[in-house]
Amino acid sequence: xxxxxxxxxxxxxxxxxxxxxxxxxxxxxxxxxxxxxxxxxxxxxxxxxxxxxxxxxxxxxxxxxxxxxxxxxxxxxxxxxxxxxxxxxxxxxxxxxxxxxxxxxxxxxxxxxxxxxxxxxxxxxxxxxxxxxxxxxxxxxxxxxxxxxxxxxxxxxxxxxxxxxxxxxxxxxxxxxxxxxxxxxxxxxxxxxxxxxxxxxxxxxxxxxxxxxxxxxxxxxxxxxxxxxxxxxxxxxxxxxxxxxxxxxxxx
Amino acid sequence: xxxxxxxxxxxxxxxxxxxxxxxxxxxxxxxxxxxxxxxxxxxxxxxxxxxxxxxxxxxxxxxxxxxxxxxxxxxxxxxxxxxxxxxxxxxxxxxxxxxxxxxxxxxxxxxxxxxxxxxxxxxxxxxxxxxxxxxxxxxxxxxxxxxxxxxxxxxxxxxxxxxxxxxxxxxxxxxxxxxxxxxxxxxxxxxxxxxxxxxxxxxxxxxxxxxxxxxxxxxxxxxxxxxxxxxxxxxxxxxxxxxxxxxxxxxxxxxxxxxxxxxxxxxxxxxxxxxxxxxxxxxxxxxxxx
Numbered sequence: 108x109x110x111x112x113x114x115x116x117x118x119x120x121x122x123x124x125x126x127x128x129x130x131x132x133x134x135x136x137x138x139x140x141x142x143x144x145x146x147x148x149x150x151x152x153x154x155x156x157x158x159x160x161x162x163x164x165x166x167x168x169x170x171x172x173x174x175x176x177x178x179x180x181x182x183x184x185x186x187x188x189x190x191x192x193x194x195x196x197x198x199x200x201x202x203x204x205x206x207x208x209x210x211x212x213x214x215x216x217x218x219x220x221x222x223x224x225x226x227x228x229x230x231x232x233x234x235x236x237x238x239x240x241x242x243x244x245x246x247x248x249x250x251x252x253x254x255x256x257x258x259x260x261x262x263x264x265x266x267x268x269x270x271x272x273x274x275x276x277x278x279x280x281x282x283x284x285x286x287x288x289x290x291x292x293x294x295x296x297x298x299x300x301x302x303x304x305x306x307x308x309x310x311x312x313x314x315x316x317x318x319x320x321x322x323x324x325x326x327x328x329x330x331x332x333x334x335x336x337x338x339x340x341x342x343x344x345x346x347x348x349x350x351x352x353x354x355x356x357x358x359x
Numbered sequence: 360x361x362x363x364x365x366x367x368x369x370x371x372x373x374x375x376x377x378x379x380x381x382x383x384x385x386x387x388x389x390x391x392x393x394x395x396x397x398x399x400x401x402x403x404x405x406x407x408x409x410x411x412x413x414x415x416x417x418x419x420x421x422x423x424x425x426x427x428x429x430x431x432x433x434x435x436x437x438x439x440x441x442x443x444x445x446x447x448x449x450x451x452x453x454x455x456x457x458x459x460x461x462x463x464x465x466x467x468x469x470x471x472x473x474x475x476x477x478x479x480x481x482x483x484x485x486x487x488x489x490x491x492x493x494x495x496x497x498x499x500x501x502x503x504x505x506x507x508x509x510x511x512x513x514x515x516x517x518x519x520x521x522x523x524x525x526x527x528x529x530x531x532x533x534x535x536x537x538x539x540x541x542x543x544x545x546x547x548x549x550x551x552x553x554x555x556x557x558x559x560x561x562x563x564x565x566x567x568x569x570x571x572x573x574x575x576x577x578x579x580x581x582x583x584x585x586x587x588x589x590x591x592x593x594x595x596x597x598x599x600x601x602x603x604x605x606x607x608x609x610x611x612x613x614x615x616x617x618x619x620x621x622x623x624x625x626x627x628x629x630x631x632x633x634x635x636x637x638x639x640x641x642x643x644x645x646x647x648x649x
Contacts, residue, residue, distance in 0.1 A: 120373065129370075169376040182382040204541075 115140040115271055115302050116161070121170035123156055123326075130156045132326035134170070136319070138271070141300040145313045145334065148323035149349060154306035155198075157323070158275045161304060162195050175270065191219065194264030198276040200256045202248035202263070208235070209244040212263045220267060227266070234262045238292055254285030258292050265296070272296065274305040278312075310353055314338055322346045421611050428612040431604045435613055438600030439620045445518055445586040445596075450579060452522045457529030462559065464530065465537045478530070485527040491588055494520040498592040517589030525582055532574045536567035569639065576632050580625045597621070 116138040123131040130153045138144045146154045159165045161172060163179065163186040172180045179189045202211050212234070213227035222230070235241045238258055248256050257277055264272060274293065278286040290312045297303065297316045307313055313320060317334035322345070330343045341347045372380070409415060463471055463478045485493065497520040502511040510516065540563050548558040568575075590599035597620055601613035 122370070122376075169372050171375065180379070182379050182386065 113139045115175060116304065117171075117173040118161075119171045119173075121157070121160065121172065122168045123153075123160060123165060124168050129326050131160065131167070134323075134326070134328055136321060136328065136331065138302060138304060138319075140302050142318035143297055143303040143305060143316045144319045144321065145305045145307060145317035146321050146323050147307065147310065147313055147349075152323040153326045154323055155275055158195070158273045158304065158306055161273055162193055163189055187219075191267070192270040193273060194267060194269030194271070195273040196257070196260050196264050196275065196277050198279050200248070200253070200260045200280070202256055202260055204248055207245050207247055208240070208251070208259050211248065211259060212266045215263070215267050231262070231266055234266060238262060252285060253281045254288045257281060257285075257289045261289070261292055261296075270302065272301055272303045274303060274307070276306050276308065278307065278309055308353075310338055310350075322349065324349065421609075422615055424610055424612045427608070427610055428616045431601070431613045432616055434604060435597050435600050435616050435620065438595050439597035439617070441594060441596045442583060442586045442621075443624070445521065445589070446579075446583045449518055449521045449525065449586065450582060453525040453529050453582070456522065456526040457533055458564075460526060460530035461533035461537060464534050482527045482530055485524050486531065488524075490521070490524045490585060491591065493524050494589055494591065496520075497523070498589070513589070513592035514594050517592045517594060521582070521586060521589065525578065525585075528578055529575065532571050532578065533567065536571035537563060539570055540566045569636070572632060572636055576629060580628070583624060584621060 114137040118137070119135045121131050121134040122129070132153075134153075134157060136144065146157065148154055156165060160167050163184075167180060170180070171178055174189065174192060178184070203214070206214065209228065209231055212231040213222075213224070216222040216227040216230065217224060232241065232244060235244055238261075240255060240258060240262070243251060243255060243259070248259065251259065257280075261274075261277070277293075278289050281289060286309065290309065293303070293305070293312075294316060303316075305313075305316070314334045319331060320334040320337045321328045321331040322337060322341075322343070323329070324345045330337055330341060330346045337346065338350065341350055460478050460481070463474050464482075466475070494517055498513050498516045501509060501516055544562055544566065545558055548562040549555075553561065587596045587598045590596050595603075597617040598614075601617040604613040605611055
């Protein structure tokens with residue numbers, strides 16, 4: 108498999124095991140710049156591990172990850188340098204409870220990217236303004252609703268101007284009403300051309316944002332393609348069975 | 360987390376992965392080598408400076424005369440049993456009283472308001488007074504009152520003084536631990552129908568105590584050493600026993616023996632606690648963060 112010129116991220120034959128459990132079993136895909144790749148699959152299919160591996164939070168057991176043409180799975184790579192180009196949003200928000208919203212957002216721009224406090228504040232406030240959270244800037248995360256917290260977490264990732272945004276089941280901890288406000292935010296980013304890798308359980312959302320949809324099962328990409336093809340006309344029996352279960356749960 | 364897959368059983372790492380592993384191994388070996396060399400250099404330099412200093416020979420004879428050390432060891436050990444006994448008695452009393460005090464100070468019940476007030480004053484006062492003064496005040500002051508039925512035994516009075524002081528410290532450590540447990544934990548427990556007390560007992564305290572175990576261990580080690588302070592009331596502990604021997608021979612080796620006895624208890628205790636903490640953290644926390 109060769110790296111196409113427009114691919115921002117290229118993953119080849121990725122393997123990850125925990126003891127005797129094989130979590131990722133030969134994953135390969137490419138993410139062209141300005142596109143969104145969405146992973147769907149049951150809990151435990153390896154989605155989160157994959158995203159953590161992309162962010163170098165997990166050491167993989169085999170395979171190659173290339174970001175901007177650089178092999179980030181190389182032994183002598185500096186993970187901190189790689190992560191400067193990546194933004195990650197977690198299922199449980201992971202905001203720092205001892206910092207205000209503004210401090211959460213400006214921490215990395217100031218400490219890692221060398222912005223002055225004024226520059227970082229200005230940038231953070233304009234992002235907050237854009238996503239309708241301007242008045243929450245001085246509040247602490249615990250005082251916000253789940254949806255607001257997750258939007259702050261997205262802004263925190265965005266404030267560093269990442270090349271690639273990793274979203275790990277960012278709506279799984281939210282109720283349906285709040286899910287919407289978060290997904291709306293992601294759709295906006297998509298329209299602006301942000302390159303994203305997304306793990307989600309929301310099929311409707313997957314259909315809306317995915318340029319490429321991958322169904323992950325048992326650590327393998329069983330089926331991938333255009334979102335409408337995979338979701339509406341699945342070819343593989345595993346995909347069909349999974350979608351039928353999602354359907355009967357009323358989540359489609 | 361996932362289903363094992365049959366054809367992965369005989370999966371062989373790729374050429375690239377084998378190279379990566381070899382490179383990682385080389386890095387590890389290099390790090391071990393660097394650690395070894397730097398240790399030898401640092402420790403070697405220190406020993407050379409020590410052995411070559413002008414007074415080293417006379418110092419060795421006054422502080423490290425091992426034959427004499429072994430000779431006086433039984434007496435020092437006898438004194439050391441006092442330290443250990445006092446630590447066990449004082450330690451368990453302090454744990455109980457400190458916990459009680461911490462619970463009172465963190466409770467919100469209006470009925471406990473006067474106790475909360477008193478507990479605060481207690482901590483303020485006894486954390487602020489040097490322990491040696493508390494020992495003197497209680498050890499010599501209580502007998503001077505001549506209250507019938509109250510003991511004049513300095514060992515008991517001294518122990519009480521140690522307990523009073525340490526309770527104030529430990530109560531504050533425990534209180535800070537309790538305050539770091541997130542309110543959502545309390546909410547979850549109460550919503551499961553647990554009473555206020557059950558919530559404390561099963562949800563709040565286990566998390567709080569785990570978090571403050573390192574500082575509590577600090578206090579325990581300090582307690583083992585501070586039990587010796589009651590020797591000013593005339594009790595013979597390890598340090599006092601060593602002092603008696605030194606006064607006879609003008610050789611300081613007994614002090615070194617006493618120091619070794621203290622280390623023989625505190626070092627294993629620290630390692631053991633570290634291991635327990637690490638294990639429980641490994642069990643509870645998600646893996647893989649760099």
